[in-house]
Amino acid sequence: MSKKKSSSKKNKAKGTGPELPVGRLDITRSGMGFVIIEGLEQDILVKPNDFNTALHGDKVKVQVMRSSGRGGGRLQGMITEVVERKQQSFLGKIELSKSFAFFIPETDKPMPDIYIPLDKLHGAENGARAVVKIVEWSNNKKPVGEVMEVLKEEAANDTAMKEILLENGFPLSFPEDVLEETARIPETLDAKEIAKRKDMREVLTFTIDPMDAKDFDDALSIQSVKGGYEIGVHIADVSYYVEPETELDKEAYLRATSVYLPDRVNPMLPEKISNELCSLRPHEDKFTFSAVFLINARGDVKESWLGRTVTHSDHRFTYEEVQEIIENEDGLYKEEILLLNKFAQRMRKQRFKKGAINFSSQEVRFKLDENRKPIGIMIKESKEAHQLIEEFMLLANRTVAEFISKIEVNKKTLPFPYRVHDQPDEEKLTPFAAFALKFGHTFHTKSPEQIAASFNQLLQDVQGKPEQHVLEQLGIRTMAKAVYTTKNIGHYGLGFEHYAHFTSPIRRYPDVLVHRVLQQVLDEQYLPDKKMEEKCKHCSERERAAMDSERASNKYKQVEYLMNFLGDEFDGVISGVSSFGFWVETVEHKCEGLVSITSLSEYDDFRHVESDYMLAGRRSGRTFRMGDKVRIRVVAANLEKRQLDYEWVIATAMKEETGDARARKAAAKKAGNKKHGKKK
Incomplete structure (x- = not known):
């Protein structure tokens, strides 16, 4: 780094500019604090007396007072303000x-x-x-x-x-x-507001959601028109009920997302809004924000319209019901559903052809008893019914983002919460490409288009092969994380130049922001939000916190479930490798646990080969590579730590076999000594 750059960062850290730097406070178990600031190489040390009411994880402003130690050393400061509490x-x-x-x-x-x-x-x-x-x-x-x-x-x-x-x-x-504010919202639709909207209540409309869903935030409508079909994507009009700067809005922004745990939903909005007023329940008139498309018989989108509507859902489908109609080509509204599915599959095929990456995903769901304890684990896979909804939601999201991207106010683009996904990290991609080559899969990395094409070719080629699991998992890890930002760099994974979240305002705050900006543009009343980037960062942070919550709760339920199977054996796949052991995910219920290297030490001395994602035995040559199939035994389940411990079953057999061999050898030696009259 040049001296000029170093000096610039130093000045920024010391708050010599108009604004003090803002970062996250990390408090160690010893009580010392460190403020982590994005773009600053060195964390700022803060002693407990200088926390100024800040707690671990809070977003804070920090004033750098001095550098601790001789000759500069670590930056030290004091917290001047708590900008945002992580935990209240x-x-x-x-x-x-x-x-x-x-x-x-x-x-x-x-x-x-x-x-x-x-x-x-x-x-x-x-x-x-x-x-x-x-x-x-x-x-x-x-x-x-x-x-x-x-x-x-x-x-x-x-x-x-x-x-x-x-x-x-x-x-x-x-x-x-x-x-109290929520309770004051009228439950009946205002007649004057209905008159302002496009009335689509007479058009066939239905929702498709999970079996246990209560907040139906999207619906599809379809009718034949001149030139093809008019297909509407109708979204709950949350922004009509949640007005800016109200207490309801402030609370929704604070949470920024609903959190879905195995046994509950922690909602972004009170149930009266999420499950009643805004939920597109069957046989009820609802205010919606819609993207309506004219699609010809081939499935090409010819025109689109965006605006506020009033709709009426004629039926509530579950994914399972729609999948049955697709597979059997029979059932309620079969012609409409089969046509929508035909269009969705065509859009899906075109997306992948244009560079979207086809990572498949499996979702683990728990079957719970009356005390919320897991009594079974189900693996939910994406089928055509799920893809039908997914493709039309993607179409609506992309259309809204493309529309807004063309708007300028005073020769500047309008601040807008795009959903972006950067290209893969080169540092992660290079070793992944080298690893894939060991299995015979060539990876071209000269351009983003070649990378996407290589990923899709690899994902297609590995289907059913031993290396499928490892390459899929490692491939996902090379990907950047999708975030919200006003800087529109496109969505690499989806292959879209413009993308935003418009279709789930009941459970995501960025969608509410999108609705508000869209309505301003439609009304030609531009009110650029100078704090939009700050709001985007907050929503991205809350999204990561929700994902952390969901991972931790799933892990807890996995441990709670496998406590009933201590001592039992299962088939598994190695899902990760480190210097202290390897993780195994059971095939039957996707529960991950650790096989520690100490449990293998009596069999061999294993070393970690990081470049090959494996442990290798120094004497036997036995390897444990990510993606290998193994047999394990559940030996411990710690709920407090949310941790499962496994034992490699073959290792136990080898140990017993080795022990038997030693015993036979000792017995033979003893017999030989006795025969020759030798004494100890």
């Missing part, structure tokens, strides 16, 4: 006295106890486990909190799910002012 509510225990109460958070990160006024205990007794929200906190004083929920001791798995949500910054309930 905490799980822990109540300690009660006659005149006051304290709440002790259960966390491995240092944080102060929370003072609870007696009138804010809401029935919590001494020693009770509870969820407490911080309601006030001035510097140099104890934080003040309020009990939001008293937890029942017998529901350990329920508590675990709540803890996962809280740790990732998702509130468990809605504030009273939000619920």
